[in-house]
Amino acid sequence: MHRSLHAFRSAYKMPYRTAQIRLVSSHPEVYEPCDDSFALVDALLADRTNLLEHQPSICMEIGCGSGYIITSLVLILGQEVPGVYYIATDINPHAVKVTQETLNAHGVLAELVCMDIASGLEKRLAGKVDVMVVNPPYVPTPEDEVSRGGIATAWAGGENGRSVIDRILPVAERLLSDRGWLYMVTLTANDPKEICLLMRKKGYASRIIVQRSTEEESLQIIKFWCDSDIQDLNEATSSPRKAAASFVGSLVSQFPRIPFGKSQ
Amino acid sequence: MRLLTHNMLSSKIKGVSNGFPLRIEVEKVIEKQVELNPDFLKNIFPKVDWKALVEAGRTMGFAELPEEADLLMLDSSEFLSKFHHALLELHLEEGALVCPETGRKFPVNKGIPNMLLHEDEV
Ligand SMILES: C[S@@+](CC[C@H](N)C(=O)[O-])C[C@H]1O[C@@H](n2cnc3c(N)ncnc32)[C@H](O)[C@@H]1O
Numbered sequence: 001m002h003r004s005l006h007a008f009r010s011a012y013k014m015p016y017r018t019a020q021i022r023l024v025s026s027h028p029e030v031y032e033p034c035d036d037s038f039a040l041v042d043a044l045l046a047d048r049t050n051l052l053e054h055q056p057s058i059c060m061e062i063g064c065g066s067g068y069i070i071t072s073l074v075l076i077l078g079q080e081v082p083g084v085y086y087i088a089t090d091i092n093p094h095a096v097k098v099t100q101e102t103l104n105a106h107g108v109l110a111e112l113v114c115m116d117i118a119s120g121l122e123k124r125l126a127g128k129v130d131v132m133v134v135n136p137p138y139v140p141t142p143e144d145e146v147s148r149g150g151i152a153t154a155w156a157g158g159e160n161g162r163s164v165i166d167r168i169l170p171v172a173e174r175l176l177s178d179r180g181w182l183y184m185v186t187l188t189a190n191d192p193k194e195i196c197l198l199m200r201k202k203g204y205a206s207r208i209i210v211q212r213s214t215e216e217e218s219l220q221i222i223k224f225w226c227d228s229d230i231q232d233l234n235e236a237t238s239s240p241r242k243a244a245a246s247f248v249g250s251l252v253s254q255f256p257r258i259p260f261g262k263s264q
Numbered sequence: 265m266r267l268l269t270h271n272m273l274s275s276k277i278k279g280v281s282n283g284f285p286l287r288i289e290v291e292k293v294i295e296k297q298v299e300l301n302p303d304f305l306k307n308i309f310p311k312v313d314w315k316a317l318v319e320a321g322r323t324m325g326f327a328e329l330p331e332e333a334d335l336l337m338l339d340s341s342e343f344l345s346k347f348h349h350a351l352l353e354l355h356l357e358e359g360a361l362v363c364p365e366t367g368r369k370f371p372v373n374k375g376i377p378n379m380l381l382h383e384d385e386v
Contacts, residue, residue, distance in 0.1 A: 119381070
C-alpha cells in the first residue's frame with residue numbers, strides 16, 4: 001500500500017511531503033524508520049484531510065526515535081495549519097539529538113525533551129494536546145528487557161508487548177484535549193481489540209486506519225478520539241436499551257471520517 | 265528550548281509537591297525568528313502561566329512583558345509581538361532547568377532539556 005499511495009499521489013499531482021529517508025539522521029542506538037514508522041506516516045497521510053480540518057494547535061509525539069514521524073507530521077500539516085506547537089519526547093538522549101538533526105535537515109521546527117513518556121509535561125500540558133502520535137516499543141519480550149537500555153528500548157515491550165503501551169495510554173488520556181486525537185501503532189500480539197475496549201471505557205472511540213502485514217508482523221495504526229456518545233453510554237450502562245441506541249449512534253457518526261479510495 | 269516549552273515543564277521528582285516553574289540557568293540564548301500567528305497566540309494565551317513566562321523572559325534577557333496580562337491585551341499588535349517573541353523566538357540553547365523545591369538541575373544541551381530522573385528520584 002505504501003507504493004500504491006505514492007502512485008496515487010503522483011497520479012493526482014499531490015506532492016504531500018513527508019520526511020525524506022536520505023535526510024533522516026541516524027545513530028547506532030536509535031531506531032531507524034521501519035515498516036511501522038512508514039505505516040504510521042501513511043495513516044497520517046490517509047487522514048490528512050481530517051487533520052487539516054481539525055486545525056490542531058498542539059501536536060505531540062511520544063518516542064520520536066529518528067524524528068521521521070514528527071518531521072513528517074510537521075510537513076503534512078505544513079503551511080495549511082500554520083503556527084502549530086510541535087513537541088516530541090524520547091527516553092533515549094541520542095534519539096532526541098538525532099531527531100533535532102532530522103528536523104534541521106528538513107528546515108522545520110519542533111520542541112524536543114528527553115524524558116520518560118511525558119513525565120515532566122503531564123501536569124502543565126494536561127488537556128491541551130490536539131494530536132498525539134505514538135509508535136511505541138511493542139515487541140513481546142521478557143519483562144526485564146524493557147528497562148535494559150540501549151537500542152532494545154526502541155522495541156522491547158515486555159509481556160504481550162504491552163508494558164510501555166499500558167503506561168502510555170493513561171498519559172495520552174490525560175494530555176489529550178477534549179477534541180484530541182491519538183494515532184498509535186500496535187501489533188496483533190498486543191491485543192489491539194482489548195486496547196480499544198480499554199480506551200472505550202475512558203470515552204474514546206477508535207478506528208483502524210491502516211492495517212499492514214509483513215513477513216514478520218501484522219501491524220495496525222489505530223486512531224482514537226473522544227466521543228461524547230460513548231461517554232453517555234458508559235454512564236448509561238444501567239439502562240441497556242439506551243446504551244444500545246447510543247452505541248449504534250456512535251458507529252454511524254464514524255462513517256463520514258472513513259477516507260475513500262483507500263485499501264485497508 | 266522555547267519558553268512555551270519551559271511553561272509546560274515541571275519537576276516530577278519524588279516528594280516534590282509543586283515542581284513548577286523550573287528556574288532557568290542561562291549559558292547561551294539564541295533567537296530564531298518565526299512568523300507571528302495571531303490566532304495561535306490567542307489560542308495559547310489562556311494555557312500559558314503568565315507569571316512564569318514573564319520571569320523566564322527576564323532571565324533570558326527580555327524584560328518587556330508586562331507583569332500582568334489579560335485577554336483584552338491580545339488586540340494590541342505591540343503586545344502580540346512581545347508575547348510572540350518571548351514565547352516562541354527565544355531559545356535556551358545551553359544552560360539548565362532547576363527544580364524549585366530540591367534544586368536538582370536538569371541540563372539543557374543544544375537546546376534539548378534532559379528531564380530524565382535517577383532511580384532514587386522516581
Ligand atoms: C519503535 S521506536 C519508534 C521511533 C520513531 N517514532 C519511528 O516511528 O520510527 C520507539 C521509540 O520509543 C522510545 N521509547 C521507549 N520507551 C520510552 C519511554 N518510556 N518514554 C519515551 N520514549 C520511549 C524509544 O527510545 C524509541 O525511540
